[in-house]
Amino acid sequence: MPKVVIANDHGAVELAVTLTEYLKKMGYEVNHLGTTTEDSVDYPDMALAATTEFKKGGYEFGILLCGTGIGVSISANKVDGIRCALVHNTYTAQMAKRHNDANFIAFGGRVVYREEVEDILDAFIDATFEGERHQRRIDKIMALENRN
Ligand code: RB5
Numbered sequence: 001m002p003k004v005v006i007a008n009d010h011g012a013v014e015l016a017v018t019l020t021e022y023l024k025k026m027g028y029e030v031n032h033l034g035t036t037t038e039d040s041v042d043y044p045d046m047a048l049a050a051t052t053e054f055k056k057g058g059y060e061f062g063i064l065l066c067g068t069g070i071g072v073s074i075s076a077n078k079v080d081g082i083r084c085a086l087v088h089n090t091y092t093a094q095m096a097k098r099h100n101d102a103n104f105i106a107f108g109g110r111v112v113y114r115e116e117v118e119d120i121l122d123a124f125i126d127a128t129f130e131g132e133r134h135q136r137r138i139d140k141i142m143a144l145e146n147r148n
Pocket of ligand 1: 012068
């Protein structure tokens with residue numbers, strides 16, 4: 001069974017439930033590390049929890065959620081090895097995999113999307129990394145981690 005790790009802050013409790021249920025229905029094992037209440041938590045802690053778990057291995061990808069998706073994606077992209085894409089629609093979700101080989105996808109629980117979030121997630125899941133020139137660019141992204 002493919003595995004996904006998901007974490008959210010208080011800004012995306014409902015969206016976390018929606019996506020967790022959807023993924024389970026799709027046959028995924030979902031490891032939910034996010035909060036389940038509206039009590040305020042800090043999104044960098046959620047990003048750290050999910051990315052740390054992902055890096056243990058065995059996960060197909062990870063999902064991070066906060067009010068906008070911005071805070072969790074900024075945080076996750078500070079973690080070595082993580083490429084977290086804050087996607088807006090099925091097009092950007094698909095391209096996040098095809099060109100950027102993203103291993104995390106981020107959404108905002110307070111964002112109004114023009115497409116169903118499940119469809120956006122599907123576009124990411126169904127896409128395949130194209131390699132070739134995109135691999136060269138990914139290598140350059142990852143090399144940025146060793147610059148300092
Ligand atoms: C929390 O209020 C909010 O700032 C957070 O969920 C997120 O939107 C940050 O980027």
